[in-house]
Amino acid sequence: DAKTTQPPSMDCAEGRAANLPCNHSTISGNEYVYWYRQIHSQGPQYIIHGLKNNETNEMASLIITEDRKSSTLILPHATLRDTAVYYCIVRVAMGSQGNLIFGKGTKLSVKP
Amino acid sequence: DAGITQSPRHKVTETGTPVTLRCHQTENHRYMYWYRQDPGHGLRLIHYSYGVKDTDKGEVSDGYSVSRSKTEDFLLTLESATSSQTSVYFCAISEPLRGGLAGRAAQYFGPGTRLLVL
Numbered sequence: 001d002a003k004t005t006q007p008p009s010m011d012c013a014e015g016r017a018a019n020l021p022c023n024h025s026t027i028s029g030n031e032y033v034y035w036y037r038q039i040h041s042q043g044p045q046y047i048i049h050g051l052k053n054n055e056t057n058e059m060a061s062l063i064i065t066e067d068r069k070s071s072t073l074i075l076p077h078a079t080l081r082d083t084a085v086y087y088c089i090v091r092v093a094m095g096s097q098g099n100l101i102f103g104k105g106t107k108l109s110v111k112p
Numbered sequence: 113d114a115g116i117t118q119s120p121r122h123k124v125t126e127t128g129t130p131v132t133l134r135c136h137q138t139e140n141h142r143y144m145y146w147y148r149q150d151p152g153h154g155l156r157l158i159h160y161s162y163g164v165k166d167t168d169k170g171e172v173s174d175g176y177s178v179s180r181s182k183t184e185d186f187l188l189t190l191e192s193a194t195s196s197q198t199s200v201y202f203c204a205i206s207e208p209l210r211g212g213l214a215g216r217a218a219q220y221f222g223p224g225t226r227l228l229v230l
Contacts, residue, residue, distance in 0.1 A: 034218070043202050043221030044155070100204075100219060102154040 004088045009107045012082075018075040020106050022088030025069040031091060033064060034100070035073045037084040044087070044102070047073065078110045115139050116222035118203050124228045131190040133225050135203030137183075144186040145204040145219065146170075146178065148197075155202065161186055193229045201225045 005023040012018040024033065034049040048055055048062045050071075055062045061074040075082055087105040115138030125131050135144060146158040147170075157170030159178040167178050175197060177189045190197055202224045206217040 041224075043204075043224050044219075046218040046220060049218065100155070100157075104154065 004090055004103055006086075006088055006103065006106045008104065009109070011109050011111060012075075012078045014080060014110055014112050015077055018078040018082065018108060018110070020073040020075075020086050020088075020108065021070065022073070023070045024088070024090045027068050027090050033062065033068075033071050034089040034091065035060070035062065036087045036089065036100070036102070037082075038087070038105075039081075039084040047086075078108075080110050080112065082108065083110045084108060116203060116205055116220060118201075118222040118225050120225060121223065122226045124230065125193050126230050127194055128192050131193050131227065131229075133188045133201055133203075133227070135186045135188070135222060137186075137205050139205060139207070139220075140183060141205040141207040141220075142183075143206045143217070143219075144180065145206075146176075146186065146188045147202045147204065148172065148199040149202060149224075150199050158188065158201075193227075195229050197227065198229045199227060201227060 003026060032049050032051050035047040036044045037047055038044045048057055048060050050062045050064055052064055052068055062071060064071045085105040085107050087102050089100055117136045119134045143162055145160040147155040148158055149155045156172045158172055158176050159167055159170055161167045161180040164180055164183055167180060175190060177191060179187045186203060203222040204219040206219045
């Protein structure tokens with residue numbers, strides 16, 4: 001699986017959009033980009049994933065650059081409950097295993 | 113939230129004693145995983161299962177065994193607990209997409225079990 005690079009921490013004002021970047025310059029053509037988050041003391045939570053097109057769901061939007069070497073997770077109206085560590089993961093549709101490899105992620109602090 | 117429960121949620125035990133953690137799902141997902149999370153290491157895969165009685169090792173499987181006799185239950189056993197196994201343990205489930213490939217399916221995690229081995 002390709003390696004990802006994320007800033008260690010970011011701040012965002014409550015009600016504003018939070019834009020979390022992720023670099024994955026060695027991504028292969030068959031690798032997907034996944035985003036998870038982990039709120040303190042809880043299990044990781046799936047947010048969104050995509051291959052090359054931008055994706056949107058009820059939680060967030062995922063913008064993937066045309067060359068697929070980077071992506072941005074957008075939380076459109078951040079709330080205090082969005083304070084968490086956000087993980088960007090790239091992985092291929094493997095065979096039987098399919099486990100996730102979590103890096104250090106970005107600690108997002110949403111401030112009032 | 114996905115229907116995943118873990119028991120116990122907290123446990124304190126002594127070195128050398130056996131410990132079994134349980135993961136129970138109500139989603140009928142085929143794949144189940146056990147991860148451990150430690151400061152400085154992130155989440156690491158211990159074992160996973162791709163069906164009833166079908167299991168395989170992950171990255172950090174030494175000292176752990178698993179069993180899956182029913183779709184809904186995945187048990188993690190520490191045969192003889194050591195202090196290095198003090199950790200937070202997370203169970204996850206996923207349902208592979210067509211073709212049986214697990215890689216593209218999202219994983220849903222349980223609330224975790226905090227284990228302290230004295």
